[in-house]
Amino acid sequence: MAIVDRAKSLSAALTYRGREGMWTWILHRATGLGILLFLIIHVVETATVIYWPQLYEGFLDTYKSAFFRFAEVLIFFSVVYHALNGTRIIVQDFWPLAMRRQRQLAWAAGGLTVLAMIPITFLMIRPLLGGPEPGEERHRQRIERQQATVPATTPVVQVTP
Amino acid sequence: MSTVIAPAGSARGQARRGGGYEQPQGRRSNFELYSWFFMRLSGLILIFLSLYHLVWWNLIVGVEHLSADLVRERWQNPFWRFYNVALLLFAMLHGLNGLRYSIEDYVRKPGAQVAVKAVAYTLILTSMAIGAFALFTYNPAVAAAAR
Ligand code: HEM
Ligand code: HEM
Numbered sequence: 180m181a182i183v184d185r186a187k188s189l190s191a192a193l194t195y196r197g198r199e200g201m202w203t204w205i206l207h208r209a210t211g212l213g214i215l216l217f218l219i220i221h222v223v224e225t226a227t228v229i230y231w232p233q234l235y236e237g238f239l240d241t242y243k244s245a246f247f248r249f250a251e252v253l254i255f256f257s258v259v260y261h262a263l264n265g266t267r268i269i270v271q272d273f274w275p276l277a278m279r280r281q282r283q284l285a286w287a288a289g290g291l292t293v294l295a296m297i298p299i300t301f302l303m304i305r306p307l308l309g310g311p312e313p314g315e316e317r318h319r320q321r322i323e324r325q326q327a328t329v330p331a332t333t334p335v336v337q338v339t340p
Numbered sequence: 341m342s343t344v345i346a347p348a349g350s351a352r353g354q355a356r357r358g359g360g361y362e363q364p365q366g367r368r369s370n371f372e373l374y375s376w377f378f379m380r381l382s383g384l385i386l387i388f389l390s391l392y393h394l395v396w397w398n399l400i401v402g403v404e405h406l407s408a409d410l411v412r413e414r415w416q417n418p419f420w421r422f423y424n425v426a427l428l429l430f431a432m433l434h435g436l437n438g439l440r441y442s443i444e445d446y447v448r449k450p451g452a453q454v455a456v457k458a459v460a461y462t463l464i465l466t467s468m469a470i471g472a473f474a475l476f477t478y479n480p481a482v483a484a485a486a487r
Contacts, residue, residue, distance in 0.1 A: 200358035207359045212442060215435035219467045222428060225411075226474035232408035239406045251398060258390050265383045268360035272380065281358050302399055314402035321410075 203285045207264050210257035217254055245307055252296075252303050259295050263288040352376075352441070361441075375437055382434040389427040412480070421475050428475070432468045436461065 228235040241247050267288045271277045277284060306312045351372040353362035366373040397403065401410070414420050439460055447453045 204359040208442060211438045215439060218431055218435060219463060222467050222471035226470045228408050228411050229474055229478060235408045242403045242406060251403065255394055255398060258394060262387045262391060264359065269380050269383060272363065285358060306404065312402040312404040313399050314405055318405040
């Protein structure tokens with residue numbers, strides 16, 4: 180049996196599968212590796228929250244920057260696409276009949292990703308255009324609760340029944 | 341069906357058009373079979389773990405409202421630390437095995453492949469250990485002192 184090398188170079192890797200199957204596969208691999216790269220940095224960065232909270236706040240400033248908001252949308256997209264396409268692969272593995280509808284299912288995974296990303300992108304980018312940040316109301320209530328529980332420093336008039 | 345054959349020396353199943361690999365036949369060693377199954381199992385679990393994490397921080401809390409205090413508040417609840425341990429473990433191991441597939445595809449010289457794998461595994465396992473350390477040793481009293 181001839182052994183066909185699966186990928187001798189990047190260009191070979193990018194061309195040998197052809198048609199939709201090739202693109203879904205490349206995107207699945209690229210998103211998987213992209214999420215992994217982010218995850219390694221993200222986990223080390225989050226671990227500083229206990230012993231170096233100031234350092235952690237510095238990292239959070241990055242998350243809040245305009246540029247990184249686009250990165251967050253990209254990360255969100257990667258996870259959504261990888262999850263939906265991964266589900267397709269799993270369904271095809273355990274339900275062989277689905278293999279016959281492989282092309283349609285691949286398009287469905289891509290289509291659902293785009294559909295889901297429309298409102299998500301809107302909500303995440305809107306603050307850059309002067310719109311409200313998600314969770315504004317939650318945040319306000321949290322600040323109010325905090326102020327209510329520290330009367331020692333702030334002379335809050337306590338209404339006791 | 342598939343015209344593409346897995347590289348020599350790999351017990352992985354055949355690559356399939358459209359992504360994924362055929363279920364490998366468990367012969368001498370069942371490792372590839374377990375790894376194939378683990379990718380599917382962890383993938384299914386990660387759908388819920390990772391998507392909820394993203395929806396929570398990006399769409400419900402809002403990144404502008406993130407703070408060290410907010411994270412510590414969440415970590416007071418052992419459930420969320422356990423949740424993070426699960427997310428950390430499954431995402432890292434799933435990603436590690438996925439990266440192994442890619443390395444075996446792109447780095448064909450045996451010596452170079454071992455070297456690249458060693459670097460990749462060290463990087464991933466070290467960051468995983470750091471993350472697990474933070475979650476397992478979380479102690480509200482210590483955290484409050486380090487403010
Ligand atoms: C959200 C739920 C997820 C699902 C349903 C899922 C599913 C899958 C499936 C079915 C495969 C193919 C395995 C095979 O070919 O045998 C795969 C590959 C992979 N996944 Fe995931 N996964 C998910 C999340 C993640 C995450 C969070 C990461 C990053 C840490 C990741 C990284 C990878 C990588 C690097 C590959 C290898 C890609 C390749 O060989 O082409 N996945 N995933
Ligand atoms: C870009 C969007 C993301 C934001 C804003 C974000 C935010 C956060 C925050 C605030 C924490 C600390 C609080 C907590 O315990 O939940 C955290 C921890 C964590 N996140 Fe994310 N995250 C993002 C994406 C991801 C993705 C895509 C993954 C995995 C595939 C992930 C995996 C984790 C893990 C494993 C931890 C726990 C780290 C540890 O202490 O070991 N995050 N994230």
